[in-house]
Amino acid sequence: MKRYLNILLLLLFVLTGVACQSDEAHEHAEGTTYTCPMHPQIVEDEPGTCPICGMDLVPQSVEGEAVVMTDDLAFLIQPTNETVISDVATVTPEQKTVEAAVKMEGIITYDERRVYSIPARVGGRIEKLYVKYNFQPVQKGQKLMEVYSPDLITAQKELLYLVNSAPEDKALIAAAKQRLQLLGATDAQINHLLRTGEASYTFAIYSPYDGYAIGLNTTAPSAIPSEIPVAAANTGGGMNGMGGGDAGSASKRRMPAAGDEIQLREGIYVSTGQPLLRVVNPNQLWAEFNIPAGEISSIAKGAPIQITFPQLPGEKLEAQVDFLQPFYEAGENFAKVRVYLPGEQKLARVGQLVSAEASYTTAPALWVPRTAVLDIGTKSVAFKQLNGVYKPVAVTVGTIEGNQVQVVEGLDQTDKIASNAQFLVDSESFVKLND
Template sequence: MRRKLKNSILYLLALLVVITLGACSHDETEHAGGDTEYTCPMHPQIVQNEPGTCPICGMDLVPKSGHGTEIEITEDLAFLLRPTNSTVVSSVATTKPQEKTVQATVQMEGIITYDPRRIYTVPARVGGRIEKLYVKYNFQSIRKGQKLMEVYSPELITAQKELVYLAQSAPEDKQLIEAAKQKLRLLGATDAQITRLLRTGEESYTFALYSPYDGYVIGLNTAAPSATPSTAAGAAVSAGGGMGAMGGGNGAGAGASASPTPTAAAEAIQLREGMYVSTGQPLLRVVNPNQLWAEFNVPTAQVSALAKGAPVQVTFPQLPGERLEASVDFLQPFYEEGESFAKVRVYLPGQQKLAMVGQLVTARASYTTDPALWVPKAAVLDMGTRSVAFKKVNGVFEPVPVTAGITEGNQIQVVEGLQQNDVVAANAQFLVDSESFIKVNK
């Protein structure tokens, strides 16, 4: 009996001790519960006052231990605690940007066209009627001294009669006679016609126009004639380049002016026998194709690299083995509306039998770049809206935005974003799988 009583007393004492210790532990937990902090095991920089998940990796937060020494985050350790989508750990070849000048080329596409300095208009110097027309269709070949047309003009007849009268009635008045000759010259008559008029003493009721240049006619009768015969359209069709001109030759010219037009775009000229022309009206437009040029389109970013005199090598797609050495002669100082490229003109040397007007050609213009940083072309990754290079920082690759310039061969120019002492991945394509989660710092 005594043994049972003794065991019961010991049991009650042990139970009392357990209850007392549990109460103390519960009090300590409640007392410290308000100061408990929770953190992420993988990202210690994440600290909250209540349970939850890590905003970076999604792991459950655990209570932060209050025991031990607080770890100081040094600069060497800081890069390990950065977000995982800001760096890439990879073992790839690296390179450094090099500052140098490069002999670069510009690829250009263009077309063969005329030299606009060789386009001339033949206007009518007097009004009258076309009695005989010898040039009747477009692109008709013309030789120097060839008769173009015969024109009846009352004004020319009056001027001839004045000269004949002065020569017969007052041969001693040289000044008046010379003035009458000059009037005929200004109306388009040649010295040969004036000499013949003084020798025969008979006026000519029709005057002939002669061409002093070789070439062919453009923009003639390319549309239906006007319903009113007394008027004619007064300009020439576009030819796009330089050409020769027609003017007064060794015969009577009722209108040969050597005034080149800056552009060759206008309405078609209509000429018919019997139609009337007025003073100053364009009669013909003639082109001399002996000198041609090529007109190329150059992207905006490369226009500033070209200068007058830069060497150009012109190639013909139809004749892959043929090349012409030329140079840049003219840079158009403005852009056409709605276009993002400028025009560059290159004169083709000599009379080129290879080149034909309207023919498509390609060219390469060479120039030397200004000193700049250059890296392998593969080191810059084009992401569509921006270009990125992977710079090595503390053993890992960090994406940095760069501004890329021109490309020459397997090298690309870096305008900004890198320094000469930076180390970058030589081939950014190796990191293209990582690029999908890489966050580029702006």
């Protein structure tokens, strides 16, 4: 009986030891992770194969142990598409300033300071018109039209009455003259009135400017004009000549709405303040150019600019930048650069398309050959030499001038890069960039 008890105790001891070893092995297995020898970024909790290359995964670490990743080991196991082995010549970025130029396209236009508007100083009817088409030459003092206005007739008769009945009342006579002047009468017309003693039923409107007539509407108006009651002038020529009297008996004449461009012709009625035509003096012209948004900071007022005319090969015009528009037009990514053309121009014509090139000096920056930077669509790449191989790095480029390109970010002056980035890329490889 004692022998059987000893055997039972021995079996119980053996079973307890086996269970402890099994639990220890299970705990040991749970702390193990597995990785690919060629792709260390692949880490799994259990054995298997690499989803990239298909190799069997190996234990990476055990509780209390870790794989030491040295620089040499990291270089050996890195993916093959991250570096390129080549014997292409290298260059280093150069810190310097460069004389650059910006090419622009633009158009010749009027100097807005020399565009004059001639409004109707008094309401009335155009009896005689001497300017009948756009771009008709106009000289200062030239008669533009003759207008019949009851207000002018009334003002003339008031002045004649004061001169004849109260010649000693200088203040009233001066006020009557001033009223005529405010209605558009010139000093010569007022002196002629006082000399003859007869009121004129039509007054001439003269041009105060030299240039060309523009803004005449030579087509029939498309909008329905407003109807303004205009009474027929009575023989007395009083103040009621234009708008007085019974509105019900007044004949309705069609007049353009305020602000509309009128078809200027004889017999139409105009209202006070209505613009009749514009006069443009082309002796001074502008050239307006569109410049890309990224280049606007490079150009300053006074920068030299050379204007060329596509229609006249070989003709060039030297000028300077006079104005930079401080805002962008809606929907456009261009700024405006304005240039005043010097003197009277025989080459430039309003509406003519021209090209220009503005010169400037860049700020100190790193410059590399243009072939050393590769544009891959979404970003630009340069190949930096590290440990005998070339590694692609993303760079930010700025101004491109000739065969040089400005590197704003991504390189240092001590870096060595491939002089020709195209030689390090072929149709069967993909260059991986680390952001």
